[in-house]
Structure formats: C-alpha cells, structure tokens
Amino acid sequence: MLKKRIIPCLDIKNGRTVKGVNFVNIRDAGDPVELGELYAQQGADELVFLDITATNEGRKTFIELVTDIARHLNIPFTVGGGISSVDDVAPLLQAGADKVSVNSSAVRRPGLINELVNAFGTQCIVVAIDARHMESQWIVHTHGGSKPTDKELFSWAQGVEERGAGEILFTSMDHDGTKGGFAIEALKRMSDELTIPIIASGGAGEMEHFEEVFTQSGVDAALAASIFHFKEIGIPDLKQYLNDKNIAVR
C-alpha cells in the first residue's frame, strides 16, 4: 500500500535554514545539512529545499549545499527556487537533486513546465503554487507570495497537470505559519479534480492537523517546516500518531 508522506521543508537563505510567518519575519532555524540528515534518520519520507536567496553568490552556495546534502541523504529530495529555464535544472540534478520545483517562473511562462517535463521527465518536475483566498476566489501569488497574479488556483492547477508536471505542492498563504491547520477544503477540491499527487503545505501546528489533511482531503503528502525545525513535533512521534489512527505511513 502506498504510504502518506511527511515532508520537512527547508527554506535556505545564504546557506542557512530560515523560516518566516506568513512569508515575512524570517528567522534562523539551523544548518540545513545537519537538519536534512537528522530528518532522514528520523523517518522523513522526502525533503524539500527552497533557495530563497536572490544573489548569484547565494546561488553558488546553494548548489554546493545541494551536493553536500545529496552526499548524506538516502531519501528523495526536491530543490526549488531560482529556476526559470532547462539550463538552471541540469546543475541541480548533477549536484544530486532528485526533483526540482518551480513556482513564479512557471506562472510567468507556463510553457516552461512542458520544456522541463520534456527534458527531465514528469517524475522530476514539481510545480509549487502559493495562493491566498481573496473575495471568494483563491488567487495565485508569486515571488514568495508577495505578488498577486490574474490566475485562479484550480484552473492553474489543472493547467499544470495538463502540461505534464508530476506533482503539485500547494501552499495556502492564509494558513502558512499560523499553526491552525491545513486548507482542507481547497486541498480536497484540488485532490478530487486532479490525477497527479498533491503535497499539502501551510498551517501544520499539531499532529491532529496531519490526520485531518490525510483523512479529509485525500492529499498524498504533507509538508511542514517550523514545527519540525523548532522541535515542536518530532517526526517519529508524528508517524506513530498517524499509524495509531490507521493512516498508512512508513
């Protein structure tokens, strides 16, 4: 039986793990190589590393970091941030990444998804979508959630699937950093409408939130950051909890 996945996410800025609340107020959360290895040992099913540095120097550091992480990691890992062409992806895969995640650049130029899928295969391409609920619609945002777009969440998600992406990582900006639970309704609708796997992100604060998102929305994986980095929830405890609730986990 396919297991539900628990995915810690590490936002990387200048070689350090950072985490903000509602996409702002960023604070330091530790060494990404150490954290990555620790999470893998604790039973994380996958890891996501997002580069949120904007400088070339920061980018170089990030690629070196990906190599260092890959050397130590025996579980799959996705990297994202700063990818806007096929040429940006090859160095990341050569560094040992298994999948890449694109966000703003795919919204700006959706054909990028097709190009990446043709070059590296469906299994390699994750499309991250950040959205906020505004005036009865979910509106896609880019640039770390700072810019609203003219795209509506569910039609964009459908387009992403049609272009061949292997997976969608959906972050509700309304829920991110609040620790009040995932955006269950939106996730359920997305999961029902699409045939590719969905990773839920934004809002995890308690173990019950993971149970809710798996039983009520049908998503395949749940992602969280600060609750793991600041040791509010341990991955082994979370796996045990879900197992006790009859949710299949590794």
Place this chain on the structure above:
Amino acid sequence: MRIAIIKYNAGNTQSVIFALNRLGIEPLLTRDFEEIQKADKVIFPGVGEASSTMKHLKELKLDQLIPSLKQPVLGICLGQQLMCKHSEENDTKCLGIFDQEVKKFIPSDHEKVPHMGWNDLVDKRGSLMDNLPNDDVYFVHSYYVPLNNYTCATAEYIIPFSAAMHRDNFYAVQFHPEKSGLQGQQMIKNFIEL
C-alpha cells in the same frame, strides 16, 4: 571491485554515485564499451521518457552492448522498463532482455499517477532481497511491468506489478534503491556482493 554506471542522458546518476560512495565504492561513470565490459558489475540507471532514451542509447550503440553483457547488470526504474521488449510509452521498442510489455497506469478514483512515494515489497525472492531491514522502498513512475515469470518482488498500486525482476545475470528494479533508505542501501550491497 569495479562498478560501472552506464553514462547516457539519464537524470539522477549522481544519486546512484553517492549511494555507492556511502558503501565505500567509487564507481566509474562511463559509456566506453571496453570499460563497461571489464567492470565486475554494471548499473543501468534511468529516469525520463522511454522513446527519447532508447533513441539516445541507439546513437551510442548501447542498445547492442547492454543485452550482450555477461556480468551482473542492475537496471533501475526506467532502466528496468527499457530492459523489456516494448513500452506503451510512445510505442517504444526496447532492449528485449525480459520478454515483457511495459504498460501505463490508469489512474483510479483514489490512486493518482505517477505512483510516487514509499510502498511495500511483497513475495520477495532471490539474493537481491536478502536481509532487508523492512519492506518500504521509494517509487516514482507512471509505467509498470506486469507480473511475470521473472518477477522477484511484487508491489501493489492500482494493480500488482513487478517491483523487481531477475533473469540470468540481469536484475531490474522499478523503485529507486539509491533513495530507499537503509533497505535500498542493503539491496545495492546485495547486488555488489553477488
């Protein structure tokens, strides 16, 4: 111990190299016929799309070399699929080491495609599957090889399919041992020690 990894346009070769490094082995990434033939073991990795990959293998004449190899050969993921006779993925003629047809998963109401994540191995047979600490391995694929006489481990997703196969010196796995934690590491060790 000389381990050759076949070098072509496959994506995640680096993950396979790092997995071998963790076992203390420095593999050779090569497309040189002589180096591949001289190796003690050969790994045929693969992620990507079947028809473009077969085209690339043909250009390098690796489509002739791989089936002729005599030492243990391990195909991973797309590597397993390409070792079959034919794939439904863009109607592709493959290497024909396993006389099997590769089929596409049809998504069900609750089961998405690709099959992505950790799933159990059942009905395990043969030395590749020895001493595994548990049965969870990492899969990511949209096409599968049905159960057949060569199947040496089964996984179930939408339908039961071949998670691993073995024929003579050829071994093939649909999952990614290089990304399957300690189980995967043990399996790679088993292959190296064949």
